[in-house]
Amino acid sequence: xxxxxxxxxxxxxxxxxxxxxxxxxxxxxxxxxxxxxxxxxxxxxxxxxxxxxxxxxxxxxxxxxxxxxxxxxxxxxxxxxxxxxxxxxxxxxxxxxxxxxxxxxxxxxxxxxxxxxxxxxxxxxxxxxxxxxxxxxxxxxxxxxxxxxxxxxxxxxxxxxxxxxxxxxxxxxxxxxxxxxxxxxxxxxxxxxxxxxxxxxxxxxxxxxxxxxxxxxxxxxxxxxxxxxxxxxxxxxxxxxxxxxxxxxxxxxxxxxxxxxxxxxxxxxxxxxxxxxxxxxxxxxxxxxxxxxxxxxxxxxxxxxxxxxxxxxxxxxxxxxxxxxxxxxxxxxxxxxxxxxxxxxxxxxxxxx
Amino acid sequence: xxxxxxxxxxxxxxxxxxxxxxxxxxxxxxxxxxxxxxxxxxxxxxxxxxxxxxxxxxxxxxxxxxxxxxxxxxxxxxxxxxxxxxxxxxxxxxxxxxxxxxxxxxxxxxxxxxxxxxxxxxxxxxxxxxxxxxxxxxxxxxxxxxxxxxxxxxxxxxxxxxxxxxxxxxxxxxxxxxxxxxxxxxxxxxxxxxxxxxxxx
Numbered sequence: 001x002x003x004x005x006x007x008x009x010x011x012x013x014x015x016x017x018x019x020x021x022x023x024x025x026x027x028x029x030x031x032x033x034x035x036x037x038x039x040x041x042x043x044x045x046x047x048x049x050x051x052x053x054x055x056x057x058x059x060x061x062x063x064x065x066x067x068x069x070x071x072x073x074x075x076x077x078x079x080x081x082x083x084x085x086x087x088x089x090x091x092x093x094x095x096x097x098x099x100x101x102x103x104x105x106x107x108x109x110x111x112x113x114x115x116x117x118x119x120x121x122x123x124x125x126x127x128x129x130x131x132x133x134x135x136x137x138x139x140x141x142x143x144x145x146x147x148x149x150x151x152x153x154x155x156x157x158x159x160x161x162x163x164x165x166x167x168x169x170x171x172x173x174x175x176x177x178x179x180x181x182x183x184x185x186x187x188x189x190x191x192x193x194x195x196x197x198x199x200x201x202x203x204x205x206x207x208x209x210x211x212x213x214x215x216x217x218x219x220x221x222x223x224x225x226x227x228x229x230x231x232x233x234x235x236x237x238x239x240x241x242x243x244x245x246x247x248x249x250x251x252x253x254x255x256x257x258x259x260x261x262x263x264x265x266x267x268x269x270x271x272x273x274x275x276x277x278x279x280x281x282x283x284x285x286x287x288x289x290x291x292x293x294x295x296x297x298x299x300x301x302x303x304x305x306x307x308x309x310x311x312x313x314x315x316x317x318x319x320x321x322x323x324x325x326x327x328x329x330x331x332x333x334x335x336x337x338x339x340x341x342x343x344x345x346x347x348x349x350x351x352x353x
Numbered sequence: 354x355x356x357x358x359x360x361x362x363x364x365x366x367x368x369x370x371x372x373x374x375x376x377x378x379x380x381x382x383x384x385x386x387x388x389x390x391x392x393x394x395x396x397x398x399x400x401x402x403x404x405x406x407x408x409x410x411x412x413x414x415x416x417x418x419x420x421x422x423x424x425x426x427x428x429x430x431x432x433x434x435x436x437x438x439x440x441x442x443x444x445x446x447x448x449x450x451x452x453x454x455x456x457x458x459x460x461x462x463x464x465x466x467x468x469x470x471x472x473x474x475x476x477x478x479x480x481x482x483x484x485x486x487x488x489x490x491x492x493x494x495x496x497x498x499x500x501x502x503x504x505x506x507x508x509x510x511x512x513x514x515x516x517x518x519x520x521x522x523x524x525x526x527x528x529x530x531x532x533x534x535x536x537x538x539x540x541x542x543x544x545x546x547x548x549x550x551x552x553x554x
Binding site for chain 2: 087090120122125126128129130132133135136139140143155158161162165182320321324
């Protein structure tokens, strides 16, 4: 990257070269992300298929591998229908508002030591803030659709996301207490020292709360009352078709991947290897078993798989039970955990240092 | 004009535009959306001033939580724009008078000696102002901070106490009771002999 910057600087004005390099980095992050989204949808159908003892999609391309491409092409060529008497501007802004935050958050995610677009001081806060914008896309979609199902769904989502954000924020407070930093790279570095250095052991309760509220934040099963098919058809995106619908889809899966990656980064040591530096001296194995992007990928993929697993396993929560779980169980658990953690830090107990 | 200044002007222009939009938009939902935009761009201006903590918290609290609830209320209310705009011309002179008075007061205050002090030196770029604010908030200003928190809690409890009403004879779900139920409370297993098919025996 540095050689590219200096090369561009040799014939371009200074600001422009930096801009081009940043743009290239953004593309390098977003392109694999969008591909990952496409193949997550495929993986979801396959995984759930096998869990229900059926094949899943297997017709398009070898073993069905081209299915997501076919889906994208189909969605792109579909007509976008606007409901009558709806507010057209908001109707089209809503999917963009849902997608933009889901993509923007990736600017502060480190992929390996130093492999980050913007190494922001308050990275964790920034993620929380941008993540909280996600909900506007859904609320506005529900309102602009001029449909009763859609607005009911958007009301549900709004209340649900705002409630679970609190539990999630508290879980993050626990993480920043042990690592003493809001910078994601620093948080991962604080977890070095092999498997037992990871945050998940001293913060197990917060990890569980974080992941549950992450699933609820992304409106996935079993918390997908936003799309409760049996009650409100398809929820906030009943009136959307074609690419406008695809944007919601993209946003949902990008957020899923984000929550999985964040869980890996905050609680499971991110790109750090579970073996620590023990195997670094062995020739080929040392590279594989040492720290690196592949560990982050592996951990994130496991949590992504958990998402699909949950969807195939759990029945949908009833709406009032979702609210009860968020407010009366998850938030008290985090409060007690943070209190205990505070005492441990004040007394200087080992795992919390 | 440096690039930073250019960005500042862009954000300021958007902030002003959206602030005007808040008051002029015909549809209350549009007004709320303009307000969100205004919050967001002012947060961006703060980040530009290297006050990243304030900027992020502004987005997190006001945009992410307060405005969501605000939008809820506006979406659920059936606001009649005609009645809202009624008497606009009648009250306009008073409105202009108030606006001029407020503007004059603001200018007088800003021009006063209290504000006429040198601009403080900016902190170095690599310092974390999240840490700095946290340190001051929990040491020097810990009592005002805690008292503010207590007042907010009191306000929440008061609002709930004012609006909570228990109605008699409503079939409401009691989740605690639902979860506490055991199999024995609901299920009764009756043992009975198998009946013979017709025609047998």
